[in-house]
Amino acid sequence: FEAITDLIAALNCPMVAICGYMPPEIRPKGTELYVGGPPTAVSVGNDFSWPKFWSNAVDLVQRLAEIANSKGLTLTVETRANDVFSSTDAVMNLLKETGAKNTGVILDVAHVHAGKEYLALVIPKLDGLIRLVHLSDNDGTNAYHYSPGQGNIDFPEVISGLKRVGYDGYLVVDTAGVPNIVDEAVRARDYYQRLIAMVAA
Structure with missing residues (x-):
C-alpha cells in the first residue's frame, strides 16, 4: 500500500481505492462470480467472531487512511455486493468508525x-x-457489469440523482464480461454522454 500510494501521489492523482474483498480463509475457492468478483458463498469456522472481524476491518482501513492522508490522498472504498462491506450502510459505518x-x-x-x-x-x-x-448494468440478480440496456438499472434516474446531490466528478464505464469489450465500452460511453447532456439541458 505504501508503494502504490507513492505512485498515485507521484502521478498527482487525488485518491486511492480499496475494495472489501472477503479474506481467503472464509471464501471457498471457486466461488467467485467472475475473476476479481465477489464470492457466491462463504464458510466460517467455529471460532469465527463477527465483532473481531469487523474491528480488524476498521483498524486496517484506519491505518490505510492514515497512510493515504500522509501523502495527500483520499482513501475511497468501493460499494460491492457480497463482500465484507456489502451494503452502503456498512461502508458508511466503516468510514464513520x-x-x-x-x-x-x-x-x-x-x-x-x-x-x-x-x-x-x-x-x-x-x-x-x-x-x-462506476457505471454498468445488470438485472439485479448478480453483480454483473454489462453495457447499459442489458439489465434494468434506471440510468436516467441515476444521472439525475447524481446531479441533484451536486456530484461533478468522474463517471467510469465499468463494463466487463461482454464480447467485443472495446466496442461495448465505446457504445456505453456514448450512451452515458448523451444521457448526461440530456439531464444537463
Missing part, C-alpha cells in the same frame, strides 16, 4: 443494484461521500 476525514466512496451502481438497494435512495444517502462513480 475509522474517524478519518480523508475518506469517501466509489459508488458502483451495478454492485448496489445487485445488493438489492435502491439507487434512488443510495445516492442521496451517500451525498458528500461519493468520490467516483
Whole structure:
C-alpha cells in the first residue's frame, strides 16, 4: 500500500481505492462470480467472531487512511455486493468508525443494484461521500457489469440523482464480461454522454 500510494501521489492523482474483498480463509475457492468478483458463498469456522472481524476491518482501513492522508490522498472504498462491506450502510459505518476525514466512496451502481438497494435512495444517502462513480448494468440478480440496456438499472434516474446531490466528478464505464469489450465500452460511453447532456439541458 505504501508503494502504490507513492505512485498515485507521484502521478498527482487525488485518491486511492480499496475494495472489501472477503479474506481467503472464509471464501471457498471457486466461488467467485467472475475473476476479481465477489464470492457466491462463504464458510466460517467455529471460532469465527463477527465483532473481531469487523474491528480488524476498521483498524486496517484506519491505518490505510492514515497512510493515504500522509501523502495527500483520499482513501475511497468501493460499494460491492457480497463482500465484507456489502451494503452502503456498512461502508458508511466503516468510514464513520475509522474517524478519518480523508475518506469517501466509489459508488458502483451495478454492485448496489445487485445488493438489492435502491439507487434512488443510495445516492442521496451517500451525498458528500461519493468520490467516483462506476457505471454498468445488470438485472439485479448478480453483480454483473454489462453495457447499459442489458439489465434494468434506471440510468436516467441515476444521472439525475447524481446531479441533484451536486456530484461533478468522474463517471467510469465499468463494463466487463461482454464480447467485443472495446466496442461495448465505446457504445456505453456514448450512451452515458448523451444521457448526461440530456439531464444537463
